[in-house]
Amino acid sequence: MECVEPHKGKGHRERLRKKFLASGLSGFHDYEVIELLLTLATPRKDCKDAAKASLKRFKTLQGVLEASPAALCEVPGIGPKNLLGIKLIKAVxxxxxxKRLIHKDPLNNSGELFDYLYHGIREKSRECFTVLFLDAKNRVLATEILFEGTLTASSVYPREVILAALNHHAAALIFAHNHPSGDPDPSPEDISITRQLIFACRAIGITVHEHLIIGDNRYFSFADQGYIARMNREFDIQNKES
Structure with a gap:
C-alpha cells in the first residue's frame, strides 16, 4: 500500500529537491536519497517513514535499489506506483x-569496466554471468547477461556463449560474474569453465581477454593472475600434438 499519511512537513519535499539541485547528493543520508526517489511518483504525501522502513528491511541503499518490485511493495508506504523512482534510477x-563502455577499449579503461560490472552485477543475490563482446579493435560492441544461476553457482554453456559471440560479430570477449558471498576467489568450477570457454573460443578464432569475478569492492582477474595466458598455452600445445 502506498504512502497515505498527510504531508508532515510543508515544503519538505521542495527543500529536498532544491538541496539536490544545489549540491547533488552531498550531505544526503541514504534514507533521504530513497525519500527523494519516492516523491517522484508520490504526489503531496510524506515518504520519510517509507524510506526509513525500506532501509531497515534491505539494510543498504544498494539493497533497496536491487530489491524486486514485489519485495519493495511489502514495505509500508511503498506500492506499485511510487516504486517507479527507485527502479527507474537503478535502470538508468x-x-x-x-553506454560509457560502448565503442571504448575496456582493456585500457579498466576503471570504467569495473564500475560497470560492479554496479551491474555485484548486488545481485544470484550468480550472473556477463559477457562483453568486443570488435577487432577491442571496442565494446555490446554487453549481455547470458546466464543466471542459483545462490552458489551458475550454469554456463560454451555453445550458447559462442552463438552469442557470432550473433554480435565479436572478435574477442571478456567474461565476468559475481560471487554473492562477496569473496571473489575462484572455485574449481570457475577455473574449469574458463578453460572450456577459452578452448571453445580459440577453436573458432575468438580471443578471450579476461574473466573477472566480482566480490565486495574487489575482484579476481584471471588475466592478472596468469590463468588466461596459461590456458592459451595449453590450447596451443594441445593443437600442436593433435
Missing part, C-alpha cells in the same frame, strides 16, 4: 555505465 544508472 546501469544503462549509463554500459
Amino acid at each position: 544508472a546501469d544503462r549509463y555505465l554500459e
Whole structure:
C-alpha cells in the first residue's frame, strides 16, 4: 500500500529537491536519497517513514535499489506506483555505465569496466554471468547477461556463449560474474569453465581477454593472475600434438 499519511512537513519535499539541485547528493543520508526517489511518483504525501522502513528491511541503499518490485511493495508506504523512482534510477544508472563502455577499449579503461560490472552485477543475490563482446579493435560492441544461476553457482554453456559471440560479430570477449558471498576467489568450477570457454573460443578464432569475478569492492582477474595466458598455452600445445 502506498504512502497515505498527510504531508508532515510543508515544503519538505521542495527543500529536498532544491538541496539536490544545489549540491547533488552531498550531505544526503541514504534514507533521504530513497525519500527523494519516492516523491517522484508520490504526489503531496510524506515518504520519510517509507524510506526509513525500506532501509531497515534491505539494510543498504544498494539493497533497496536491487530489491524486486514485489519485495519493495511489502514495505509500508511503498506500492506499485511510487516504486517507479527507485527502479527507474537503478535502470538508468546501469544503462549509463554500459553506454560509457560502448565503442571504448575496456582493456585500457579498466576503471570504467569495473564500475560497470560492479554496479551491474555485484548486488545481485544470484550468480550472473556477463559477457562483453568486443570488435577487432577491442571496442565494446555490446554487453549481455547470458546466464543466471542459483545462490552458489551458475550454469554456463560454451555453445550458447559462442552463438552469442557470432550473433554480435565479436572478435574477442571478456567474461565476468559475481560471487554473492562477496569473496571473489575462484572455485574449481570457475577455473574449469574458463578453460572450456577459452578452448571453445580459440577453436573458432575468438580471443578471450579476461574473466573477472566480482566480490565486495574487489575482484579476481584471471588475466592478472596468469590463468588466461596459461590456458592459451595449453590450447596451443594441445593443437600442436593433435
